[in-house]
Amino acid sequence: MTAPTTSADFDRAYRSPITFWGDIRIPEELQTLVRQGAPRSALELGCGVGRFSRYVARQGLRVTGVDFSSVAIAKARAGAAKDDVRPDFLEGDVTHLEALSGPYDIAFDVGCFHCFDAQGQRAYVSEVSRLLKPGGTLLVWALDSSPADVPLSPAALKDVFAPGFELADARKSRRRLAASHWYWMVRASR
Numbered sequence: 153m154t155a156p157t158t159s160a161d162f163d164r165a166y167r168s169p170i171t172f173w174g175d176i177r178i179p180e181e182l183q184t185l186v187r188q189g190a191p192r193s194a195l196e197l198g199c200g201v202g203r204f205s206r207y208v209a210r211q212g213l214r215v216t217g218v219d220f221s222s223v224a225i226a227k228a229r230a231g232a233a234k235d236d237v238r239p240d241f242l243e244g245d246v247t248h249l250e251a252l253s254g255p256y257d258i259a260f261d262v263g264c265f266h267c268f269d270a271q272g273q274r275a276y277v278s279e280v281s282r283l284l285k286p287g288g289t290l291l292v293w294a295l296d297s298s299p300a301d302v303p304l305s306p307a308a309l310k311d312v313f314a315p316g317f318e319l320a321d322a323r324k325s326r327r328r329l330a331a332s333h334w335y336w337m338v339r340a341s342r
């Protein structure tokens with residue numbers, strides 16, 4: 153099976169009862185991000201069915217989750233309807249987020265960034281830079297061998313996110329049994 157790349161591909165994948173990238177547990181890295189520095193607002197890029205956004209909202213943060221799959225957003229909203237606290241879910245392209253205004257204290261992405269080609273990565277960085285407050289942290293989990301055939305490594309991410317972000321940390325991961333990294337990017341102060 154090839155990795156989905158378009159919103160229609162992802163819609164088809166999200167119509168399945170189980171997706172091959174589905175997550176049951178909340179990553180410790182995300183739990184730590186939410187606990188550090190007393191953030192009040194968060195942006196999830198590529199939120200899928202909203203499991204992580206819902207977790208973050210239950211921790212007391214105002215959360216906006218964005219995904220370009222209408223099926224995923226419908227599932228996210230349906231799941232959140234059962235909760236006492238509800239994230240906002242927006243169907244949209246994370247490289248064009250004109251409908252949003254920041255600043256957000258933190259942002260996170262568990263598997264979206266690695267889907268972009270070089271042009272998409274630059275647009276993504278531009279939007280996150282616009283929406284994240286200076287000094288805010290962006291947590292990214294990305295495969296080392298991206299579906300977009302763009303090599304990803306700490307050096308590559310440092311380069312793509314410069315000069316608006318500093319790579320604060322990068323840790324190897326075997327999440328989903330795939331060679332990958334967690335990246336902590338800190339938005340530069342202006």
